[in-house]
Amino acid sequence: MATAAAVVAVRPIEPEQASLWSDAWRRLRRNRFALVASIYLLLLVAVALISTVWTPYRMSAVGITETYAPPTAAHLLGSDELGRDILSRLMVGAQVSLIVGVGTQILVLAVGVPIGLLAGYYRGWLDQIVTFIINVFYGIPDLLVAMILVFILGPSLRNIIIAIVATRWMDMARLVRGQAMSLREREFVEAGRAAGARPIKMLFGHILPNALGPIIVQATLGIPAAILFEAFLSFLGVGVQPPTPSWGSMANEGVMAIQYAPHMVIAPSIALSLTLMAFNFLGDGLRDALDPRSRR
C-alpha cells in the first residue's frame, strides 16, 4: 500500500502546460488589436536598431536647418529650437524608451521573481520582511519615490532604470509571492515535496512554470508603465540629460514652443502614445489569452 502511494507521488499530475500555451498562442493570434500592436512594436525595435548605425541626420547636429522649421520633404518632422532634425532625434529616442521599458522589466523579473518565490514558498522571516517593505510602501506614489531616487543618485539613464526597478519590483514580488503561496498547496507540489524533490527544483521546475502566465502579463504591462515613468521624469527635466534625446524631454522642449512650432510637441507625443498603446493592447491581449478564468 505504502509503495503504491509512493509510486503515485513521484508521478504527480501537473496541469497541462503544452496545451495551455498553444491555446493561449491561438487566442492571441486571433486578437486583432494585439496583432497590430505586435507589428508596430517590431517596427519600433527595427527603427531603434537602425538608429544605432544610421539616422537621416546626425542626431545632435545643431543648425542643420533653420530653428523651429515646420516639416518639409528634407526634414519630415521639422526641426527643433536648435535646428536639429526631429525625426533623427525621435529614432534615437526610441532606443531610450525601449531600453528603459524592457531593461527595467528584465531587472524587475530578476529581483521580484526570486524574492516572491522564496517568500511565498518558505514563508517565515523572509516573508515577513518582504511583506513589511511592501506594506510600508504600498500606495506611496511610485513616481515620486523614483524622482527622489534619481535626485539622490543623479540623473542618468542607468539611475533612472535603477529608480524604476527600486519602486516596481514590489508589485512583481507580491504577485509571485501570492502565486507561490497558492501553488505550494496544490497536489503536484505536495507530491513532489513528499517524494523528496530538491527545493530549488520545486521552485523553478514546478512552481515557476505554473505561475508564468500572470508573470508574463504583469511584466508586459510593466513596460509601458516604465516608459511612462521615464517620459514623466524627462518631461520634468530630471530624467535623461541632454544631449541624449528622450521623447519626454522632446515633448517638454516642444511645449515651450507650442505657440509657434506645434510640430515639436506633436511628434514625440504621438510616438509616445502609440508605443504605450501598443504595449497596453499587447498586455491586454496576453491577459485575455492566458487568463485561466476566460478559459472555461
Add this chain to the structure above:
Amino acid sequence: MFTRGTLIYIAQRIVLIAFTVVAVSSIVFLGIHRLPGDALLSERLRGSAYQILLHHYGLDQPLYTQYWNFVVGVVTRGDLGESLVNRGLQITPLVLRELGVSAEVGGLALLFTIGLGMVLGVFAAMRQNTWLDYLLTTTSVVGYSMPNFVIAAFLILVFGIWLDNLTGGTFYYQLGGWRGDIGQLWLPAFALGFPYASIVARLTRASMLEVIRQDYIRTARAKGLRESTIIIRHALRNALIPVITILGPLVIGIITGSVVIENFFGIPGLGKEFAQSILNRDYAIVIGVFTMYAAMVGLANLLVDLAYVVIDPRIRY
C-alpha cells in the same frame, strides 16, 4: 452610521498611517542626508558665513541628532523645517497653502474622473455590443495610454491656440498663471483625470453588466419600479462596490499626475513645488512635500475603506 467596531478600526488605521508617514519620511530623510556634500554647496560660501548657515539648519550636528530633531518636530509640532534655498521660509505653512491649491485641481479631476468614467461605463453597459460600446471600450485603452502631458499639450493646441486663432480671439484660454478665471481649472483637471476616467469607465461597464443580470434587478422590475429608478437606486449602488476598489490607486495616480500637470500649467500647488524643489535641490522641501503625500495617500485609502462601509452594508470592520 459607524458602529463602535468601525470607530476602533478607524483609530487603528490612523495610528498605522502616522507610523507609515514617519517611516517613509525617515527613509527619505536618511537617504537624502547620506548624499555627498550638502545642500548649501551651491551657495558658494566660505568660512564663518558657511558655518553660521550650517548651524542655522542644524547641519553641523551628527546625523542621528538631526534625524531625531526632524522626527520630534514632525510628530509634536507638525513642523517640517525651513527651506534651504529661500532662507526663513517655513515649510509647513507653505505646503499647507499649496495643498489647498492642489486639492482644488485634484478634487475637480477626481470628480471629473468618477463622473465621466461612470456615465460612460453605464452607457456602454446599457448599450452592450453596439458600436457605441465598442467605441467606448477601445477608446478607454487609448485613454489610459496617453501620458497626461500629451493630453494637456493637445488641449492647449486646440483650446489655447487653434480655437483662439479660429475665433479671432473670442475663445481665449490663457496659458500659464491661474485663478484669473475659474474656466482655467477645466483643462488641467481634464488632462489629469482623463486617463483614469478611461479606467473607471471600463470597470463600471464590467461591474454594471454583472449587476444588471442579478435577480434583485428582476425583483425591482417586477415591483413596477421605473427603469431610471432601477438603474440609479438598485443597479448603480451595487456596481459602485468594485469601482471603489480603484479609488485608492486613483488618488495616487492623480497625485502623481499633478506633479507633471501643475508644472505644465504653472499651477502653484504641491506638485509643482515638489518638482521645482528637486530641480533646485531644496531637499528640506522635498522631504516635506513627500511626507504630506504619504499622509494624504494613507487618509485617502482610509476613506476608501470607509466608503465601502457606507455603500455595502455587508462590510463591517
Add this chain to the structure above:
Amino acid sequence: MAAPILRVRNLRTQFSTDQGPVTAVDNVSFDLYPGESLGIVGESGSGKSVTALSILRLVPDPGRTVGGSVLFHEQDLLQVSDEEIREIRGRDIAMIFQDPQSSLNPVLRTGFQIDEAMLAHKQATPRQARTRTIELLRRVRIPAAETRVRDFPHQLSGGMRQRAMIAMGLANSPAILIADEPTTALDVTVQAQILELLGDLNRELGTAIIMITHNMGVVAGLCSRVIVMYAGQIVEQGPVDQIFDQPQHPYTWSLLRSIPRVDAVRHERLRSIEGMAPDLLHPPAGCRFHPRCPFRIEKCLTDEPRLEEIHPGQFASCWVSMDRARAEMNANNLDDISPGAASGLKPGEIIP
C-alpha cells in the same frame, strides 16, 4: 363559475441563440379564476418559469414574446405601453422568485424594499408605507417586525427573506400573485411553513396564486387546479384531485410515479423518468414526449396531439391517454412498466 381574471391565449416566447430561435413557450393557453390557486408543474426547461415571466413581460434578453395575448381586465398585457405594464407590475400582478438570497437587493434595507413597492405606484406616503410594511411583515409572521424592518437582507435567515419577499408581493394587495419556485431554495421545514403561509393568504385575502414548481408535492399541498408543462407546451390540465387520481398524459403519470412515498414498500427503487429532456432547438416531431414515452404508437411520431377534454374539466394532449392504456393492459403490468421503457420497445408494440 365566475369570469376568469387572467386569460392567456396562444402565448409564444422565443429565445434567439447562435443556432437559431428556441421556442421556450409554445402556444400556451390557460385561464386563472379569481381567488383560485393554480399550479404550473414541469421539469426545468419545460417553459413554466418563462410562461410566468412572459405574463409580466419580464423575459430577459435574448428572449422575446412573439405571439399570443394575456388578457387582464380586458387589456392585453402584451400590447399595452411600457408605462402601463409597469403600473400593473407589483400593483395588480405581483411576482416572487426562487432564491430570496439573491432576489433582495443586498445594499438596501429590507423594509425600504417593501415600502418601494407601494411608493412606486403612489399607493401611499412614505409614512403610510412604512406602517403597512410593518403590518405586512407581521402578517407573514416575521417576529419583531418593527426592528426587522430596518435590517438588511443579509441579516435575515433564508425563510425570513422569503417571507419578506411575500410581504413585498402582497404590498399593494394584488389580484394575482405569481410565485416562481418560492420554496426550492429553502429547508424542508421552512418550505412547509412558506406553503402554509401562501395557502392562508390565498384563503384569507382572496389573492389568486399561480404557483410555478417542479414539485408535485407542492401542488398537492396548495393548489386546486394544475397545469403540466413539457417542452414548452401544456400536456395536461385539470383539477388537482382528478389529475392525481387518474392522470391521463403519460408524462403526468410518470411525474406522479416519481414522487417518493412514505408508505412505499421498503427497498422499492425510486422511480425516475428515463431519457433526457428534449432539445428545444430541434424538438421531436409529433408528440414531444414520444422519445421517452412507453405507450407511444405510430401516430405519436408524426402527428402532434392537441389538448382534449378526457374527463369533465380535465384536458390532456395524448393520442393514447392513460385511460386507454389502462383498459388495454393489465393494471398490474402497467405499474411495472418503467416510464423510460420505450427505448427497448418498438413503436406500437404495446398498443396496436
